[in-house]
Amino acid sequence: MPELHEKTQTGAPLTVKDLNTENPRWCVGCGDFGILMGFKRFLVEEQLLPHETVNVSGIGCSGRVPFYVNTYGVHAIHGRPITIAMGLALTRPDLKLFVHAGDGDALSIGGNHLLHGIHKNFNCVFILYDNQLYALTKSQSSPTTRKGHPTNTQPKGTELEPIAPIRFALGIGASFVAATADWLPDHMVNTLKAAYAHKGFSFVHVLQRCPHFDPENFDNKSSAWFSFLTHEKGIPADKRLAGKTEAIRHDPSDHEAAFKFANSNHTCFGLFYSNPDKPCYDDMMRQRIASAKPLPRAGILDSYKI
Numbered sequence: 001m002p003e004l005h006e007k008t009q010t011g012a013p014l015t016v017k018d019l020n021t022e023n024p025r026w027c028v029g030c031g032d033f034g035i036l037m038g039f040k041r042f043l044v045e046e047q048l049l050p051h052e053t054v055n056v057s058g059i060g061c062s063g064r065v066p067f068y069v070n071t072y073g074v075h076a077i078h079g080r081p082i083t084i085a086m087g088l089a090l091t092r093p094d095l096k097l098f099v100h101a102g103d104g105d106a107l108s109i110g111g112n113h114l115l116h117g118i119h120k121n122f123n124c125v126f127i128l129y130d131n132q133l134y135a136l137t138k139s140q141s142s143p144t145t146r147k148g149h150p151t152n153t154q155p156k157g158t159e160l161e162p163i164a165p166i167r168f169a170l171g172i173g174a175s176f177v178a179a180t181a182d183w184l185p186d187h188m189v190n191t192l193k194a195a196y197a198h199k200g201f202s203f204v205h206v207l208q209r210c211p212h213f214d215p216e217n218f219d220n221k222s223s224a225w226f227s228f229l230t231h232e233k234g235i236p237a238d239k240r241l242a243g244k245t246e247a248i249r250h251d252p253s254d255h256e257a258a259f260k261f262a263n264s265n266h267t268c269f270g271l272f273y274s275n276p277d278k279p280c281y282d283d284m285m286r287q288r289i290a291s292a293k294p295l296p297r298a299g300i301l302d303s304y305k306i
Contacts, residue, residue: 014047016040019070027135031182031208031218032061035129036068038188039098043069045189046196053096054088056081058110060102061136062129062208079110082117082126089122089282096196097124104134107143107163118172120281121200125192128165128203131210132217139213149214165205166262166272170255175200175278177258178235178271181207183220187228187238187269194235194271200280207267229261229270237270 019040026032043053053071057063059078066073072095076084085099106114106128117126133151134140140153144165148157169177176198180191188206195202209218219225223245228237230247237247248268250257258273 014044014049016044019043019050021068021070024068025064026061027210027212029209029211030061031131031206031210032065032129034182034185035062035127035188035206035208036065038182038185039065039127039192040069041185042189042192042196043071046193048096052094053098054092055098055100056085056088057100058102058105059136060105060129060134061131062100062102062127063105063136065100079105079108080113081105082110082113085124086117086120086122086282089124090285093123093282093286099124099126101126101128102134102142103128103130103132103144103165104142107165107168111143115172118169118174118201118203121175121278122282123199123201123280125195125202125204127192128205129208130165130205131208131214132162133210133214135210135213146217149217164262167259169203169205170259170262170273173278174203174273175275176202176271177205177273178203179205179207179269180235181218181220181269182209183218184238184241184269186240187235190235191271194274198274199276200278226267226269229268229272231271233274234271 050071055066055069055071055073057065057075058081063075066075074084081099081101085097088095088097130144132144133142139151141151141158143163145158145162147161150157166177166179178191180188191204195204207218223241227246227248229250230237231249231251234252252271252274255273261268
């Protein structure tokens with residue numbers, strides 16, 4: 001990091017090579033490789049300096065991302081990356097903050113924290129890596145596992161309908177909700193750019209292949225099963241597939257229409273909803289601290305006396 005800091009201080013442009021650390025340790029064909037490369041491409045295209053950028057993760061396959069990007073990073077505990085991230089958002093608003101979490105990490109043990117992170121709308125980009133199972137622990141059912149799919153914990157097939165992350169985020173009142181996939185490289189970079197430009201909690205849902213434990217899921221060879229939501233205020237369709245699948249014009253300020261697409265059985269990628277006017281909790285707290293009347297330390301607990 002010090003050498004990279006010196007390089008960027010001279011005005012030399014940041015490159016993907018500058019961001020590389022150790023070789024990622026994921027299964028062959030894992031969708032995390034595509035997400036990681038898309039994330040690095042985004043950092044380079046936006047020229048986000050590594051010493052001003054921090055990646056926070058939970059546990060799971062996606063939890064290793066901070067090790068694989070040459071920025072500041074925190075590998076937090078299971079389900080708790082949002083709590084760490086909010087502390088950083090409150091105390092270091094100068095940092096570019098990114099949170100990485102899997103479907104189990106975010107929607108199971110971390111569901112409570114995700115709910116309040118969305119509700120408080122603190123400024124960060126939250127990336128949900130969704131392979132629809134617990135892969136690091138060898139294929140258990142996760143909150144997003146499709147009904148009927150057999151796993152090690154439910155070998156006869158998952159009994160429940162899966163939690164729908166987009167619908168969840170919209171229902172809690174997220175100020176930014178978008179979706180992309182690991183095999184849509186240009187669309188992913190443009191999605192991250194839109195999320196980063198938004199002030200508030202930017203919720204980015206990424207479908208992620210797991211060819212080792214669920215090779216039949218997510219047909220990345222065809223495009224008939226999904227559509228792109230496009231708009232001048234939204235995210236353009238992936239240029240490689242723009243002429244091969246349906247593009248639906250959708251105004252991302254229309255919350256009701258966003259719910260309609262989220263409730264559909266047909267998969268959509270793009271910007272579902274954006275509300276740039278929703279207040280941010282971290283801004284409100286800093287303003288309150290700045291305007292608070294100073295008190296002497298000696299009497300700070302006097303009001304609690306009986």
